[in-house]
Amino acid sequence: MSQREWVEKDYYAELGVSKSATQDEIRKAYRKLARENHPDSNPGNTAAEEKFKRISEANDVIGDPAKRKEYDEFRAMVSSGGGFGGFRPGGAGGPGGATFTTGGADFDLGDLFGGAGGGAGGFSDLFGGLFNQARGGGGGAGRTQARRPRGGQDVETALTLTFREAALGETVQIKVSSASPCLTCHGSGARPGTSPKVCGTCHGAGVTQRTQGAFGFAEPCADCGGTGSTIDDPCPDCTGSGVTHRNRNVNVKVPAGVEDGQRIRVTGQGEAGFRGAPSGDLYVTVTVRKDEVFTRDGADLFVDLPVSYPELVRGAQVSVPTLTGRVTVKVPAGSRDGQILRVRGRGIARKSGTGDLKVTLRVATPPAGMAEAELAAYDDALRAAGYDPRADWAGSS
Structure with a gap:
């Protein structure tokens, strides 16, 4: 979950709690909603499944004290204009069509956050461009850091355990259907026997510089789409993305004592990233059956x-x-x-x-x-x- 998406989402409202709710109140609200909307309790109910995904996402952020602090501070900064002179929701462009106004000029939030959730074009690029200007960097022509590859999205799924399985812990194999590294090109996106080439326009950085008034901005390279590389001969199975959609088995290590409604994070087992970029994570929400004894x-x-x-x-x-x-x-x-x-x-x-x-x-x-x-x-x-x-x-x- 990127900060860019935090602008539009009110996780407190999603869980039905106030912004001043304690972590215990957030945990109880999440568990109640998770039980009510769990896919096992609502077979075939698409609305409940979507609600379950949204509350799980909300709990992943504000249910974690560190992430919650970052979320609160970030939204407070955006709503107050972040020191840029003002923030107007409903402008043309950016997440949710929002713009900042500074010195009489409008700047789209897309320029601040970039096209890939915190990669090039983000705050570091904006301020880097400003600092280049202050140092006489010639219209933002100073050093530009390489753009990080676009990682895969996180995946949510559910797992039902017996009371004893949850209490004792064990490794369970589950089936996941999601975007996965292409088996033909092993995620590179290039036809087997060939390799991607460094982009000649951005020289592998994935970003190029442009100026707008007194400011310098970094934006995704138009020739390579911000990846830093080009492919002359794409893989026939994934058409150059390095990703295909398939079913796969994932081993989930269930820790002893896992509780009903708890989430287990399996690092790197979410959706595959573009052209070999890091995969997202898999989040498994556990339902524990009652025991007779x-x-x-x-x-x-x-x-x-x-x-x-x-x-x-x-x-x-x-x-x-x-x-x-x-x-x-x-x-x-x-x-x-x-x-x-x-x-x-x-x-x-x-x-x-x-x-x-x-x-x-x-x-x-x-x-x-x-x-x-x-x-x-x-x-x-x-x-x-x-x-x-x-x-x-x-x-x-």
Whole structure:
């Protein structure tokens, strides 16, 4: 996501929060909207799918404190004119048709940002041109830095995991359909056996200089389209772009403890860049299915343990499931219904540490007033009858 696109997009409005919202409020708003608009919950609903993409994009920016600060400062600068004398939305050209006005002359935002989201023609080129003028650079004819290649766009997709897959983490292979490096020319754009040539007009910089009044500007080279190179014999499969659209399998490493609604970034697995430029990133939004046995809060796991009344009163050794096997839990004599027993280190293992397993005792209480002998007889009778309070529970027998 380039700063150029930030001019037009109100990510706070997209998530339905105020500009003063806390990061926790932004996170909660995103998760609520992600659940409501997730493609798995809205099969065939194009509007929900588009909404899901927009809120994911918004969360990627203002959900990250560093990006949010940059976003807020940038929009504040643009709305105030950025020190250029004024900003008018609705002008001719630029993102959303916006122009700056300085010294009575209009300058299109396209001149400020360039044609490729922060490459040549951006702020560095504008100020570089001004500094060249101040140094007597002859109409902006000073040094021009090489234009960075046009990188690929980011790609959004979704992944549904079981509770245990999300808790334990694993590598999952997903299918992605997007612009990918051409397999014939390996992304160069040139027919196999040939290579792109350095542009003779801009000498590989991808930009040329022009002047407008007292200012010097860098703009994309008209002969090479800002790439810095030309191709005499284009690849027949990608027609010189170095990119084709195809299905491919991507391995996504799911970290242990990933939560419902969380996004996983896979660097370099988005759309391929033009003629071998860096690819964008792949963002995978995770949906976690509910589990029949476990619930969680952060790194801690919770499980309800059925116990008989005699076990609750007299105490017992009971087998309890964990994510990686079973452990024996001691139910202390005189325990209460709803009491929580803690098994340390048997929760979810995350970078911040391993959580605990919290076992909640759940019991069906027989009539009160039974003496110890009657309790023993009651317990013996239940066992003789083959009664097991944990029958068919989490694989118990």
